[in-house]
Amino acid sequence: MAWSYGYFTELNYTHGYYPEMNPAMLRLACLCNAVEPQLPDAPSYLELGFGQGVTINMLAAASSGSYWGADFNPAQTVEARKLADASRADIRLFDDSFEEFASRKDLPDFDVIALHGIWSWISEKNRKIITDIIRRKLRPGGIAYISYNCLPGWAPVIPIRQLMSLYQDYGGGKMSRPIEMIEGAVQFAGEIAKAGSFYFRDNPFARHHLDQLTKQGRNYLAHEYMNADWHLEHFSDMVRSLDDAKLTYVGSARLLDGIDAFQLNEEGIKFVSQIGHPIMRETVRDYLVNRRFRTDIFVKGPQMLPGREHRDAWHALTFVLTTPSIDIPKKISCGRGEVELPAEKYDLILEVLSDDDYRPKRVKELLKHDKLRKLKPQDVVDYLTILTGAGFAAPAQIPSEKVKEQCRALNRHILQRALVSMDLHHMVSPVTGGGIGLTHMTQLFVLASSEGKASAAALVSYVWDFLDSLDERLVRDGKKIESKDENLKEIRASANKFRKFGRPLLEALQIIESPSAGDSSMAAAE
Incomplete structure (x- = not known):
C-alpha cells in the first residue's frame, strides 16, 4: 500500500484552529465535571495527526510547555514547520506514520495526547496503534482528547x-x-x-x-x-475501544455540550435525569440531540474534587473576554436552537468583564465586585462557563516573557502572510494560551497599527491601498462591491469599530502592544 495508507493527500487539509484543544480549556472542562485537572503549567503535549499544524503551533507559542506532533503527510509537516520556525517555540514535528512514531525511543510521558477528527479517517490497525500509544505514553492523571464523527447523527x-x-x-x-x-x-x-x-x-x-x-x-x-477508511461509531463503542488504555470518560471539551438546558427540551432533561449509568446516559443524550460530532475528554485515573476544593479551584481561575462586548449576542446558539439569557445577570457579567479595557479578572474578584454582589456565586460560575463554551471568553494566564516573545514572533509571521493569503483566520494570544479568531480585515488593521497607523483615516487608506493593489474589492451579502466609495464606506465603518472596540480587546489579549505594556493588567487580577 502507498505511504498514505488510503488517506486522501492530493488536496491540503484546511487551516483550522480548534480552541477546545488548548490545555487551559481542557483544565476547565475537567473542572466543569468536578474532576481535578492534573495538568502542570508547562505540560508535555502530543498531537497525533496535526494537519496544517495551526492548532499545535499556536498552543506551543502561547505555552510554557513542550509540544510534539506526528502527521505522516510530509507536505503538511513542511507547512507546520514554517509556523514553528517563526515562533521558535518548544515544538517537535515529525512526518512519521503512527506506527513509526510509536516505535520512537525518545518519547517522553505526555500530560496530554490529542487528536482532532483523525480517529474517523484511519484504519482499525492505526486506531489500535493510537490506543497503544495512549496506554504506554500518557502519564497517570493525563488527559486524552479525541474528537470524532459519531452515530446516530451521521x-x-x-x-x-x-x-x-x-x-x-x-x-x-x-x-x-x-x-x-x-x-x-x-x-x-x-x-x-x-x-x-x-x-x-x-x-x-x-x-x-x-x-x-x-x-x-x-x-x-x-x-x-474521500479517505479509504471512514469509521463511525457510537459513544459507547468508543469507550469500550479505549478500555485497554485505562481511560475514563470525563466530559465534552465543548462546554455547552455538557449543559442539558442548552441541548435538550424539558422532556429530554427529565428522561436523561432518570438514567443512572454515565455511559448509557451519554449515549441517550446523543440520540436526543442526533449528535454527529463529539469532542471527548478522557483521563487516565480521574480524581473527583470535593466540594470545597472544587469551589476554591474555580475561584482561583482568571477569565478574559475574547470577543468585543458589542459583538456578543443576547442569545446563545446551541443544540436546541437559541437560548436567551436573563439580562439582569448576563449583561452585568459582560459589563464587568469589559471594565478597565477588558482587563482579565479572577473569579474571586468578580464575586466581590459591587455590580455582581447580588448574584449567587454559582450564577457567576455558570455564566462564565456559558460565555467560554460559546467562544466569547476564555481562561487567562500570566504569560512569561518567553511566551510573549514567541507569540509576537508568530503573529508577525501571520500578519505578513495576510498580505498574500487568507488561509489563517487566527492570531495567538499569550493571555489565553491559544488562538483568537480575527477576520482578514482585522488582521490588516493590526498590521497597519504595528506600522504606526493609528487614525481611522490611516487604517482605511491602508486597507484600500492593499485591496486596490490586488484589484480586489469587498464582498457584501455574497456580492462584490464595485464602487470605490462604497468600499471606503465599509472599510471606514469597520475601522471605527476596530478603534473603539477591537483594539482595546486585542491590547488586553496582548495581540497588540498597549501603550502601557507589561503585566500590570494581570497583576491587578491577583
Whole structure:
C-alpha cells in the first residue's frame, strides 16, 4: 500500500484552529465535571495527526510547555514547520506514520495526547496503534482528547459518502484532477437524487445534507469523505475501544455540550435525569440531540474534587473576554436552537468583564465586585462557563516573557502572510494560551497599527491601498462591491469599530502592544 495508507493527500487539509484543544480549556472542562485537572503549567503535549499544524503551533507559542506532533503527510509537516520556525517555540514535528512514531525511543510521558477528527479517517490497525500509544505514553492523571464523527447523527449520510467513494473508484474519479474528482462526486450523488431516488425522498435530511455539500470547501470535502477508511461509531463503542488504555470518560471539551438546558427540551432533561449509568446516559443524550460530532475528554485515573476544593479551584481561575462586548449576542446558539439569557445577570457579567479595557479578572474578584454582589456565586460560575463554551471568553494566564516573545514572533509571521493569503483566520494570544479568531480585515488593521497607523483615516487608506493593489474589492451579502466609495464606506465603518472596540480587546489579549505594556493588567487580577 502507498505511504498514505488510503488517506486522501492530493488536496491540503484546511487551516483550522480548534480552541477546545488548548490545555487551559481542557483544565476547565475537567473542572466543569468536578474532576481535578492534573495538568502542570508547562505540560508535555502530543498531537497525533496535526494537519496544517495551526492548532499545535499556536498552543506551543502561547505555552510554557513542550509540544510534539506526528502527521505522516510530509507536505503538511513542511507547512507546520514554517509556523514553528517563526515562533521558535518548544515544538517537535515529525512526518512519521503512527506506527513509526510509536516505535520512537525518545518519547517522553505526555500530560496530554490529542487528536482532532483523525480517529474517523484511519484504519482499525492505526486506531489500535493510537490506543497503544495512549496506554504506554500518557502519564497517570493525563488527559486524552479525541474528537470524532459519531452515530446516530451521521447515519443518514453514510450512503452519500458511499456514492462519492464509488465515483472516485469507478466513475472516472481516478482519471480526474483532485478538484474535478470532488466536483464530479458531488454532482454524481446529486444526479441520483434528481433521478427520483426513493432513498433521498424518504430521507429528507440526506437530501438537505447533499444540498449543503455543494456549498462547502472542496479541500474539506476531500478529507472528510474521500479517505479509504471512514469509521463511525457510537459513544459507547468508543469507550469500550479505549478500555485497554485505562481511560475514563470525563466530559465534552465543548462546554455547552455538557449543559442539558442548552441541548435538550424539558422532556429530554427529565428522561436523561432518570438514567443512572454515565455511559448509557451519554449515549441517550446523543440520540436526543442526533449528535454527529463529539469532542471527548478522557483521563487516565480521574480524581473527583470535593466540594470545597472544587469551589476554591474555580475561584482561583482568571477569565478574559475574547470577543468585543458589542459583538456578543443576547442569545446563545446551541443544540436546541437559541437560548436567551436573563439580562439582569448576563449583561452585568459582560459589563464587568469589559471594565478597565477588558482587563482579565479572577473569579474571586468578580464575586466581590459591587455590580455582581447580588448574584449567587454559582450564577457567576455558570455564566462564565456559558460565555467560554460559546467562544466569547476564555481562561487567562500570566504569560512569561518567553511566551510573549514567541507569540509576537508568530503573529508577525501571520500578519505578513495576510498580505498574500487568507488561509489563517487566527492570531495567538499569550493571555489565553491559544488562538483568537480575527477576520482578514482585522488582521490588516493590526498590521497597519504595528506600522504606526493609528487614525481611522490611516487604517482605511491602508486597507484600500492593499485591496486596490490586488484589484480586489469587498464582498457584501455574497456580492462584490464595485464602487470605490462604497468600499471606503465599509472599510471606514469597520475601522471605527476596530478603534473603539477591537483594539482595546486585542491590547488586553496582548495581540497588540498597549501603550502601557507589561503585566500590570494581570497583576491587578491577583
